[in-house]
Amino acid sequence: MKVHTARPEQEERLDPALVRLGAVLVLAAVLAQLDATIVTVGIGSIADVFRATVTTVQWVSTGYLLTVAFTAPLSGWLLRRFGGKRVWLASVALFVLASALCGLAWSAESLIVFRLLQGVGGGLMQPVGQALAVRHAGPKRIGRLVGLITVPVSLAPILGPVVGGLLVGTVGWRWLFLVNVPLGVLALVLAARVVPADAAERDTKLRPDGLGLMLLPPGLVALVYGLAQVGQAGFDMTQAWLMIAGFVFLAGYVVHALRTERTPLLDVKLFAGKGFALAGINTFLLGAALYSSMLLLPLYFMQVRGLSPLAAGLMLAPQALGTALVAAPSGKLTDRHGPRAIVLAGILLTIAGTVPFVLSGVGDVVLIVALLVRGIGLGAIVPPNVAATYTSVDRSQAPAATSARTVLNRIGGSVGTAVLAVILQNALTGAESAQSAYSHTFWWVLAFSVLTLVPAALYPRKAP
Incomplete structure (x- = not known):
């Protein structure tokens, strides 16, 4: 009798239940990422309505990011103590409630307080949701699953200023926050049915540190x-x-x-393993070199090219398109061939897409193509980097790995943003034109990006 054996790709395929789980979990992650950038275009309108200074209203953005940095390290312990599903549902519910309160705020001070509350939910939603996805995917499917969920998560912060500009210009600044309410409620309803219960994996005797x-x-x-x-x-x-x-x-x-x-x-002993240490170093460097430079691009189009905030946001659409096209295929390639070649190719493409911004006299068509290439590079980087993080630890360490990755990415982005902002500020002071100042700053972006090639070259060459 002839026996048919399934190929490994068939045995480890992304079944519909896992895809549905990823879709529900990513909805909350998209809300958290979108909320980090959508508010930036409404700062001026909020200041005018409440007759507050821009310095005061700036805490609407800064306070949210600080609260996320404060709560993200707690996600691993909370997940193990109370269960991933319970913590995720609670964080999404808190985020939705705080979003509604932000939309109903009566003063700048009340908005800032509600925004801090919103940051608590946002700081837990993404790492806890990612840990749940990793737990149910397993090491042989994590690359493909991350590739699928990376697309909307990567698009969210890029599209944030565009969506924010449309909302402020049509229905008013309050909808920058109220838009989260129906989407968050939808995520809660779907998660109650789709996310598996994990009561058996809770450690009720786990004491706080x-x-x-x-x-x-x-x-x-x-x-x-x-x-x-x-x-x-x-x-x-x-x-x-x-x-x-x-x-x-x-x-x-x-x-x-x-x-x-x-x-x-945060389990620092994880860094004793070579695989996790390399992934952690690259997570920090990628946050500092690649993602922080996204803040330069809208400023470049507004200050050098003279575009409006909405037009500058639309110019970034090719970058979002490139990420959307490549993220899912790069996840599949990572599962089959390992992370090294994929992440190296992604970094090189991102560097190539940045080069035109250091040059003067470059036409809009060239910049559009460069942003598409840059987006393709970013889409190729994220899935193998995430996969390298989780395939270097066992299943029980996934929550701790998620917390560590979130913290490293947040600190890396903050370091990179601060350094580039200081470089740009000094360059604008002494430069003959805005173009030369931005060219100088983008040269530093290229230098930082080259550094990310070093740990990426040490990634495993083969799939786990």
Whole structure:
């Protein structure tokens, strides 16, 4: 009798239940990413309505990012203690409630408070949802699943300014927040049916890491806030002391995490493994070199090309298109051939797509093609980098790995943004034109991007 054996690709295919799970979880991640950038175009309108200074209203964006940095390290411990589904549903519900309150805010101060509350939900939704997806996908399917869910998550921050401009210009700034309510409710209803229960995997005896809570979140907030202020107002002793305090708190946490007998908020012992250490270093560098440079692109089109905020956002559409086209196929290729070749190709394409921005006299058509190439590179980078993170740890370590990855990406993005902002500010002061200042800054972007090639070259050559 002839026996038919299934090929590995058939045995480890993305079944419909896993695809539905990923679709529901990614809906909340899209809301969190979109919310980080959609508000930027409404800062001026909010300041006018509440008769507040732009400096005060700026906390609507800064406060959200700081709260995300504070809560993200808690996601791994909360997931293990209370279960992934329960924590994810609670975080989405909190995000929806806070979004509604933001839309109903009566003053700048009330909006900032509600925005901080919204950041708590946003800081938990993405890492907890990602950990759930990894848990159910397994190591042989993680690349493909991440490739599928990367498309909308990568598009969200790019499309944020465009969507924000349309909402502010048509229905008003309050809908920058109210738009989250129906989408969040939909995610809650679908998740109640689609996300599997995980009560059996909860550790109800897990105690909180008290000293870790006093060291890690405050250290991250001090460091991220100090870097953000350097990027906005330049360097002074206040920023210096904030960053020093952040480093001291984080160093104290590392010592504590290596010695404590309790489950730490962030398991630094994961970095003892070569695979996770390489993925962590590259996550930090990619956040600093590639994603932070996205903030330069809208400014370039507005200050050098003279476009409106909405037109500048639309010019970034080719980058979003490139990411959408490549993310899913790169996930499949990662599962088959390993992460090294895919992520190296993605970084090289991103570098190639950045080169025209250091040149003067480049036409719009060339820049559009460059952004498409840059988007293709970004779409090729994310799935293998995420896959390399999770295939280097076992299943029980997925929540801790997610927390570590989120923190590294957030700090990397903050460092890169602050450094590029200072470089640009100094270049604009002494340059003959805005074009030459931005060319100088994009040269630094290229230099930072080249650094990411080093750890990527050490990634595994074959699939796990």
